[in-house]
Amino acid sequence: MKIHLDEQTIALRAAKEFEDGSTINLGYGMPVLCANFIPEDRRIFFQSENGVLGYSGLATDEEKDFELINASDQPITPAPGMCFFDSAASFDMIRGGHIDTVVLGAYQVSERGDLANWGRPGRPATGMGGGMDLAVGARKVIVTMLHSTKDGKARIVKNCTYPLTARHCVSMIFTDIAVMQITPKGILLKEVAPGWTAEEIQVLTEPRLIITSDLKEIEL
Amino acid sequence: MAISKVFSSPDDAVADIFDGATVMIGGFGSFGGLPVNLIVALANQGAKRLTIIANAGGVSFELSKRIKPEGYQDIGILFEKGQVKKFIGSMPALGGMPPTSPLERLHNEGKVQIEMVPQGTLAERIRSGAGGLGGFYTTVGVGTVVDAGKEKKIINGKEYILELPLTADFALIKAHKADNLGNLVYRGTARCFNPVMAMAAKITIAEVDMRVETGELDPEVIITPHVYVSRVVEVA
Numbered sequence: 371m372k373i374h375l376d377e378q379t380i381a382l383r384a385a386k387e388f389e390d391g392s393t394i395n396l397g398y399g400m401p402v403l404c405a406n407f408i409p410e411d412r413r414i415f416f417q418s419e420n421g422v423l424g425y426s427g428l429a430t431d432e433e434k435d436f437e438l439i440n441a442s443d444q445p446i447t448p449a450p451g452m453c454f455f456d457s458a459a460s461f462d463m464i465r466g467g468h469i470d471t472v473v474l475g476a477y478q479v480s481e482r483g484d485l486a487n488w489g490r491p492g493r494p495a496t497g498m499g500g501g502m503d504l505a506v507g508a509r510k511v512i513v514t515m516l517h518s519t520k521d522g523k524a525r526i527v528k529n530c531t532y533p534l535t536a537r538h539c540v541s542m543i544f545t546d547i548a549v550m551q552i553t554p555k556g557i558l559l560k561e562v563a564p565g566w567t568a569e570e571i572q573v574l575t576e577p578r579l580i581i582t583s584d585l586k587e588i589e590l
Numbered sequence: 591m592a593i594s595k596v597f598s599s600p601d602d603a604v605a606d607i608f609d610g611a612t613v614m615i616g617g618f619g620s621f622g623g624l625p626v627n628l629i630v631a632l633a634n635q636g637a638k639r640l641t642i643i644a645n646a647g648g649v650s651f652e653l654s655k656r657i658k659p660e661g662y663q664d665i666g667i668l669f670e671k672g673q674v675k676k677f678i679g680s681m682p683a684l685g686g687m688p689p690t691s692p693l694e695r696l697h698n699e700g701k702v703q704i705e706m707v708p709q710g711t712l713a714e715r716i717r718s719g720a721g722g723l724g725g726f727y728t729t730v731g732v733g734t735v736v737d738a739g740k741e742k743k744i745i746n747g748k749e750y751i752l753e754l755p756l757t758a759d760f761a762l763i764k765a766h767k768a769d770n771l772g773n774l775v776y777r778g779t780a781r782c783f784n785p786v787m788a789m790a791a792k793i794t795i796a797e798v799d800m801r802v803e804t805g806e807l808d809p810e811v812i813i814t815p816h817v818y819v820s821r822v823v824e825v826a
Contacts, residue, residue, distance in 0.1 A: 399686065419709060420618040420782045436621040437778035443619045454778060456785040458717045461710025465730065488685070495683040495694040495704060503710035506730045537733040
């Protein structure tokens, strides 16, 4: 049976990439779920572009304080050493290369790592928020997304047709059926969800995938 | 000379915002840091043809109930009341919400113009305006719709675009505490766009949770020096 990982599980898998001691920003949607899946042996400093560094995780209903929120308007909980700053300082931190990893959602990613994650047909008023700044400024850009659109079209494409967030910025993609790495030669398929073969992933992916020699089932 | 910038009500504090004014509004998204009382006062005051500079374009009260059951008021009310001709910001509308926010609807009908600015570029354009600079070069937006029509420059082998400063006639901001001089401190993530906007307007109006006597705020923790603040209103 072919398994599609749910959003929580995709976030859990992506969070395994976070290095001990690193500073990480989580984008709107699926990425923010990563905050609750940090491997126990690691200390992570979460930065949110509205102006906080070093929060702990997402708050429960009882803990809600709307002056302690992440950039997705979700209440967060403090951790020792947490600090606040304004939007200008926050984006100095982001553009200046002081964020190790950002996790972003995506409508499309191209085989060269171009990212399209903010605009779509028929919605000219939706904005990019801090996505462009983060995609350009973070040292490493990770994408969590569903592999295909609702009507079965590829989201991992040769060339993005949706408005770009930034060129050549994505390094890893985590979807409901695969883990991939963007390399100078193209997209390397590294892991597949339970029940899937590399060929079946390829059918749902526009560019030709490079299959790693030690292809694994996604480990959680 | 006895100096007090304290106004007794949000209505008094925004009374002179004129038709055609450019108004910065602090905050970030829908909660925490939005000067909600000043926004509602501006909606009641009725100034028209405003240019609003803010991070997000807000939702209508009805739409807000999808996020918070009791609903809330944000920048959306100014669009709902037809007071705005142009919005400059990074999140005019949210892709995760239905396309029925007042700003998105009016924009689709051709009634409100939008200038879309990446969030960090927005903050920096405001800081440039605040600090009397002529703008700055950034790599953010290169190769996207944002770079259309902008001067490009190669610096140390990288492509940059020129972004120009933003200033305003008025800034409406939210802080936690103010003294009578207008020195401000903030609370938590409610700081966000407020300090930088406070510095970039001719007249900055701050709504605060608590007003204290001059001298009561520790000079080491004041974030916005009083020189930037024209008016202070304490709200319950």
